[in-house]
Amino acid sequence: xxxxxxxxxxxxxxxxxxxxxxxxxxxxxxxxxxxxxxxxxxxxxxxxxxxxxxxxxxxxxxxxxxxxxxxxxxxxxxxxxxxxxxxxxxxxxxxxxxxxxxxxxxxxxx
Amino acid sequence: xxxxxxxxxxxxxxxxxxxxxxxxxxxxxxxxxxxxxxxxxxxxxxxxxxxxxxxxxxxxxxxxxxxxxxxxxxxxxxxxxxxxxxxxxxxxxxxxxxxxxxxxxxxxxxxxxx
Numbered sequence: 001x002x003x004x005x006x007x008x009x010x011x012x013x014x015x016x017x018x019x020x021x022x023x024x025x026x027x028x029x030x031x032x033x034x035x036x037x038x039x040x041x042x043x044x045x046x047x048x049x050x051x052x053x054x055x056x057x058x059x060x061x062x063x064x065x066x067x068x069x070x071x072x073x074x075x076x077x078x079x080x081x082x083x084x085x086x087x088x089x090x091x092x093x094x095x096x097x098x099x100x101x102x103x104x105x106x107x108x109x110x
Numbered sequence: 111x112x113x114x115x116x117x118x119x120x121x122x123x124x125x126x127x128x129x130x131x132x133x134x135x136x137x138x139x140x141x142x143x144x145x146x147x148x149x150x151x152x153x154x155x156x157x158x159x160x161x162x163x164x165x166x167x168x169x170x171x172x173x174x175x176x177x178x179x180x181x182x183x184x185x186x187x188x189x190x191x192x193x194x195x196x197x198x199x200x201x202x203x204x205x206x207x208x209x210x211x212x213x214x215x216x217x218x219x220x221x222x223x224x
Contacts, residue, residue: 100152
């Protein structure tokens with residue numbers, strides 16, 4: 001079965017604090033994971049792709065196959081990071097459709 | 111390139127009516143996807159096109175739903191005899207082919223059934 005779990009529906013931190021958004025997945029094939037972000041009144045957009053191993057807007061995410069996790073981290077949160085974050089896996093072969101988690105709403109307080 | 115374009119942005123209709131949504135993908139993208147998102151949920155896959163061929167449909171796509179992509183360019187999603195449960199945001203995404211390319215999303219069409 002293909003499943004992505006984001007255990008936190010809401011996450012609130014203060015500006016400058018570290019933030020970690022959790023994501024766990026279940027997939028029998030070779031996993032490829034993404035983080036998408038949706039800022040207020042904007043479309044869903046790609047934030048990170050695990051195979052890129054890059055940092056975008058200060059965010060990083062490491063794929064841990066042993067723990068089947070792909071947590072999103074940022075050492076110092078900014079108010080502009082407030083958004084809805086979705087973790088997604090892409091299926092292998094065929095349609096390569098995205099399977100999304102339910103999302104975590106991050107609020108960064110001043 | 112303005113990205114993936116969807117029309118209309120909002121649609122309000124009475125139960126039992128038919129509705130049609132349009133998606134214009136990024137021009138060089140030959141893959142096109144439709145997703146549905148309800149409140150508190152992430153987007154859920156509905157169907158997928160490779161050029162003009164519809165190659166996969168989710169079990170969520172009942173027989174009241176039909177999608178087309180004539181000539182492999184824009185796509186339409188039609189819902190016949192709408193029901194209350196069809197109220198949702200309908201998202202379109204497009205991508206290049208191969209290597210699990212990132213999908214680029216449109217703003218979506220929000221459907222409200224009265």
